[in-house]
Amino acid sequence: MSVDPSTLIVAVVAAAGAFVQGMDAPPEVKDQATQTLESYSAPTADQQVSDLIAALPEPARAPAQQAVDEVTAAAAAALEPHLPPGALAPPPAPEPEPPAQQGAPPSGPESGLPTAVFLSTPPAYGDDSETGTSTVLQPVPAAFPRASLAPVGAIALFAPWLRKAGSLCDGIKPATLAALYAAENGFRYGPTAPVSSSGALGPGQFMPGTWAIYGRDADDDGKADVLGIADPVMASGHLLCDMHEQIDAWKRQGRVSGDTLDLTIAAYNAGSGAVLRSGGMPSGRPDYENQTKPYVAKIRGSEPSFAHLLAPLIGLPLAAGVGGRVVESAVGYLGLPYVWGGGNVNGPSGGGFDCSGLTSFAIHAATGITLPRTSETQWNIGQEIPMDQARPGDLLFGNWQSGGPGHVAIYIGNGQMIHAPTTGDVVRIADVFPEMKARRIL
Structure with a gap:
């Protein structure tokens, strides 16, 4: 079986990104390269990586191309003997849609899916030895909303808090929160995290009014930071659990119908009032049809992928x-x-x-x-x-x-x-x- 180079996009981008981080180049060159990497999509991966390398200073191009070629060749050699025919076929490209924040019209970055992330057994290891093999297991479909130089690393930083927030109530699991954060703001956090056109902030895209209610200092660093990791994830967990409980009560009263988790995710996007007014999944208005319903479907559809991805990360300790x-x-x-x-x-x-x-x-x-x-x-x-x-x-x-x-x-x-x-x-x-x-x- 041949290996489509686009299927190796995670390895390719990791190699190119690693070289960019390690090379001695002016900040403006690194920034340009980083922006190019962050905007890749699997169907055009080869061309985009080539464009990135072409944008580097002349002395850096050959080493960068070599780094990409070596990682791609190593990944292909490891994958091909172990995967069933067709396992690496890329899925159909998803339709992009704007993410959303609770209680306000959605906005933010569009989505694109890399084709696969591969989990492997621990290889042989050594500081000075270059021997060792790695057994590649069944590929796990990825559900990253956009590329970054180290997407798994970014999610890993969130993993301990996703675990904690996903244990607050029975209805909300870590994978649900991870899928929601992917849709909201692509796990981007910190002072440079994009702010939506309606003013939603941080990786959880909290509106100021909602943050005033749910924002708490979860990691005991002395502040409730909407742009951080711990505080918004825990706030989202509490908000979703409250919505889940409320919607479950409305269902028992016969006021709404539908899957409780679906309706909870819809409420995070459009507000609990929209669920109650519609008697279930918000419908009828263009925002509900074009934004809320696809938002719910996207999160529920990517939950299994995030469950696989989080499995080796969920045991990470809370940073303390x-x-x-x-x-x-x-x-x-x-x-x-x-x-x-x-x-x-x-x-x-x-x-x-x-x-x-x-x-x-x-x-x-x-x-x-x-x-x-x-x-x-x-x-x-x-x-x-x-x-x-x-x-x-x-x-x-x-x-x-x-x-x-x-x-x-x-x-x-x-x-x-x-x-x-x-x-x-x-x-x-x-x-x-x-x-x-x-x-x-x-």
């Missing part, structure tokens, strides 16, 4: 204290290619990280501590602790050789770690490997 900051620093680079010798306290270099480059960066970003560069020398810093006492932010060492450990990772909790495994792989979350030892640096 310095250990949580170490984890968060590393999680932001999920999907970045492994590069032997890559990375340092300043971030990726040469287009990616190796294992000790990732730990060096994450520890320094969170604490200001500068570690020695290799896994063997990092083993000499801090204090060894029993594995059953490891907590998020501790370093894990393995692949023991005569000179010491050949691999290092960051513990994230629940028996999982984040690491840069080996050549041909990417920064990923994996179960802690046997015979690893823990060391507390902080």
Whole structure:
């Protein structure tokens, strides 16, 4: 079977994005390249990546193209033997539609779907070894609303709070919240997150009046930040649970009919009053027909994909204290290619990280501590602790050789770690490997 290059878009964009982040170029060049990557769509992926490379300074074009070619070839070689015929066929392109915010006309970025995200078993690993294989499992359809340099990394930052907000009531699950946040603002957060034409803010697209009611300081950082991650996700969870309870009561009273979760999502978009006035799914008005109904269908349709995607991420600990900051620093680079010798306290270099480059960066970003560069020398810093006492932010060492450990990772909790495994792989979350030892640096 042949592998359509568009199917490898996640790997291709990760490679190009990693090179952009690691190259020594003026900010305006990096900004232009980033904007191009963020606007890709699978059907035109090849041309868009080519355009991006052509926009780079002349000395950077050949290395960038090589990075793309290497990742694409490695992904194709790994995928082809393991997938059934037709498994990589791209789905029909979805019709774009404007997302929405609760109680106001929807607006915001249009949507496009990459074709697939692939989950794999933990590969062989090593700081200095370039051997090892990865078994590719059944592809999981992706449901990202738009591209970014590290879409999985962005979602991973939300995952602990999606888990917490998705446990507030029985009717609202993490995958529902993830699908809703994809539709609302593409997981974009922080001061640069787009504001809708009607004034809706942050990744949850909260109108100021709604935020005044539901906005709370969920992560105990001293402020209720509508542009952050924790506070809006928890506010959305509470709002959706309240709507779900209200709509369920209306159904028991015979005032509305329909699937309770469908109606709850419609209420987040158009307001609970629209559900009550319509006796169910809002209908009749152009906004309801052209925006609310497609919005509900889009979220419900993408829930299964987000459930698969969140499965390995949902155990991430809530970022708390310095250990949580170490984890968060590393999680932001999920999907970045492994590069032997890559990375340092300043971030990726040469287009990616190796294992000790990732730990060096994450520890320094969170604490200001500068570690020695290799896994063997990092083993000499801090204090060894029993594995059953490891907590998020501790370093894990393995692949023991005569000179010491050949691999290092960051513990994230629940028996999982984040690491840069080996050549041909990417920064990923994996179960802690046997015979690893823990060391507390902080």
